[in-house]
Amino acid sequence: xxxxxxxxxxxxxxxxxxxxxxxxxxxxxxxxxxxxxxxxxxxxxxxxxxxxxxxxxxxxxxxxxxxxxxxxxxxxxxxxxxxxxxxxxxxxxxxxxxxxxxxxxxxxxxxxxxxxxxxxxxxxxxxxxxxxxxxxxxxxxxx
Numbered sequence: 001x002x003x004x005x006x007x008x009x010x011x012x013x014x015x016x017x018x019x020x021x022x023x024x025x026x027x028x029x030x031x032x033x034x035x036x037x038x039x040x041x042x043x044x045x046x047x048x049x050x051x052x053x054x055x056x057x058x059x060x061x062x063x064x065x066x067x068x069x070x071x072x073x074x075x076x077x078x079x080x081x082x083x084x085x086x087x088x089x090x091x092x093x094x095x096x097x098x099x100x101x102x103x104x105x106x107x108x109x110x111x112x113x114x115x116x117x118x119x120x121x122x123x124x125x126x127x128x129x130x131x132x133x134x135x136x137x138x139x140x141x142x143x
Contacts, residue, residue: 038101075129
């Protein structure tokens with residue numbers, strides 16, 4: 001018995017067939033993206049505002065991410081979003097962030113608003129829309 005011979009004859013056949021394995025082609029196919037893929041956006045906010053949003057989300061029986069996504073989706077679809085002024089609280093890229101997940105269509109609308117507002121980032125445009133939605137909610141109790 002040599003080193004490659006096994007007691008089980010099936011294993012001997014496997015070793016012989018290893019030389020016949022098919023080589024993978026060097027050209028790999030691209031993976032298709034899912035249709036329902038979400039784009040994740042982190043929006044910087046103050047700690048007090050995050051606490052307030054958590055309370056509102058809890059009242060609506062949503063997670064903070066779901067609530068933020070809901071506000072952004074509603075704000076991006078609103079035709080008045082283009083004309084609303086920048087809220088009192090200015091945009092600052094700080095450590096405290098909330099997440100929002102938008103589908104492709106809403107993400108494209110947010111990009112269009114970013115171009116409209118002439119902002120450098122989509123985070124800043126998302127901050128603008130979110131702040132306006134929160135201010136409108138306080139005033140009119142829309143949500």
